[in-house]
Amino acid sequence: MGRFITLLLAVLACLAAPLHAQDAGRLIEYERVPxxxxxxxxxxxxLPPGYDAGERRYPVLYMHDGHNLFDLKNSNFKKIWATDKAMIAAVDSGKVEPHIIIGIWAPGADRHRQYLPRSLYDMTSGNLRAQMDGMTSGGVISDRYLEWIAGPLKAWVDEAFRTRPGRNxxxxxGSSMGGLMSCYAFLERPQVFGRAGCVSSHWPAVDPRAxxxxxxxxxAAWDGWFAARLGAPDGRRVWMDHGTATLDQFYAPYQQVVDARFxxxxxxxxxxxxxxxxxxxxxxxxxxxxxxxxxxxWLLVKRD
Incomplete structure (x- = not known):
């Protein structure tokens, strides 16, 4: 593993784009990561404000759909989460420590198959499975994606930046399919991820009308999926939410099942x-x- 991380560091150092200055904090882009x-x-x-000026170590937040987090020029729909501004606002409230944020871009047409939880997919059959297969041409690869995030990517992040690498x-x-992926990571790697935000999670997994x-x-699949993996809180935290318009209007019946399981x-x-x-x-x-x-x-609140 040590030789692999050293090699990955060298590769990513070569691929890194020039640093982009921000009014608060700064961005580094890595355009091609094997x-x-x-x-x-x-x-x-x-990297949050003050990172370059000191020796402080930081907690880390991994986020999906990284192209939609910070910069309008990278976004799909000319809309962004303004994640850096949200982090600064949370820090300014005094409730949250600054975090390093790792935005992982979605891989275009492979997004659905990279974010659909493999262990949930394996529980389905009939039309539901057929609909998922139709949305994931080439096969579901979220298990590999999770293994990469929790393994090589996290190891590189902890080596390259001043992090606090523990679960807590x-x-x-993430949101939508990224919300499902965040719950998947939280449940399948409880020793790695102590907190998860599952925002507007796309519980239907496919077109809800189909x-x-x-x-x-x-x-029943979602209920059984959570029941088999949730365990005791043990200091962990999960945020879930949804709206009531457009695609979010379909989520309440599933969210209620998940809430009851918690x-x-x-x-x-x-x-x-x-x-x-x-x-x-x-x-x-x-x-x-x-x-x-x-x-x-709420999710990233400082621990007592």
Whole structure:
């Protein structure tokens, strides 16, 4: 592993784009990052204000759809989460320590198969499985993606930057399919990720109109998936939410099943997990940006 990390450091150092100055903090872009068994990945790393001036070590936040986090020129829809501004606002509140943010770009047409939880996919059958297969041409690779994030990528981040690498200082956040991927990472790698933000999670996993007759099967799959993996809170935290407009209008029935599972497993709402509904909020980046300071303020709150 040591030789691999040394090699990866050298490769990424060569691929890094020039540092981009920000009013607060700065960005580094890595345009082509090889990852075994995956499409080439791309990263945007945000270093918080003051990083370069001291010796402090920082907790780390991994986020999916990294192209939509910081810079409008990289975004899909000319909308961004303004993640750096949300982090600074959370820090300014006094509730949150500054985090290094690792934005992992989505790999274009491979996004769906990279974010769909493999262990959930394996529980499905019939039309539901057929619909998932139709959305994941080439096969589901989220298990490889998770292995890469929790293994080589995290090892490189902890080597290249001044991090606090423990579980309690490592969070993962995403929206839509990225919300599913964040829950997947949290459940399958509880020793790595102590906090997860599953924002507007796309619980239908495919077009919800195509699986209306399969809702009961999918609810049962999500319930069983969480039941088998959730365990005790043990100091961990999970944020979940959704709006009520556009694609988010389909999420409430599934979210209610997931919420009930957290309660049944002994997780205390407001302390160990949160689930919120934003009336009128749509399934898009501006809606997520509007609530991101609140998400960070709860999810990443300093520990006593």
């Amino acid at each position: 990852a075994a068994g995956l499409p080439d990945q791309r990263l945007t790393v945000w 200082d490592t969070a993962i956040v 699986i209306a007759a399969d809702e009961a099967q999918l609810k 309660a049944a497993a002994g997780w205390e709402k407001g302390r160990d997990w949160e689930s919120k509904v934003y009336e009128g909020a749509e399934h898009e980046e501006n809606a997520w940006a509007a609530r991101l300071p609140e998400i960070f303020g």
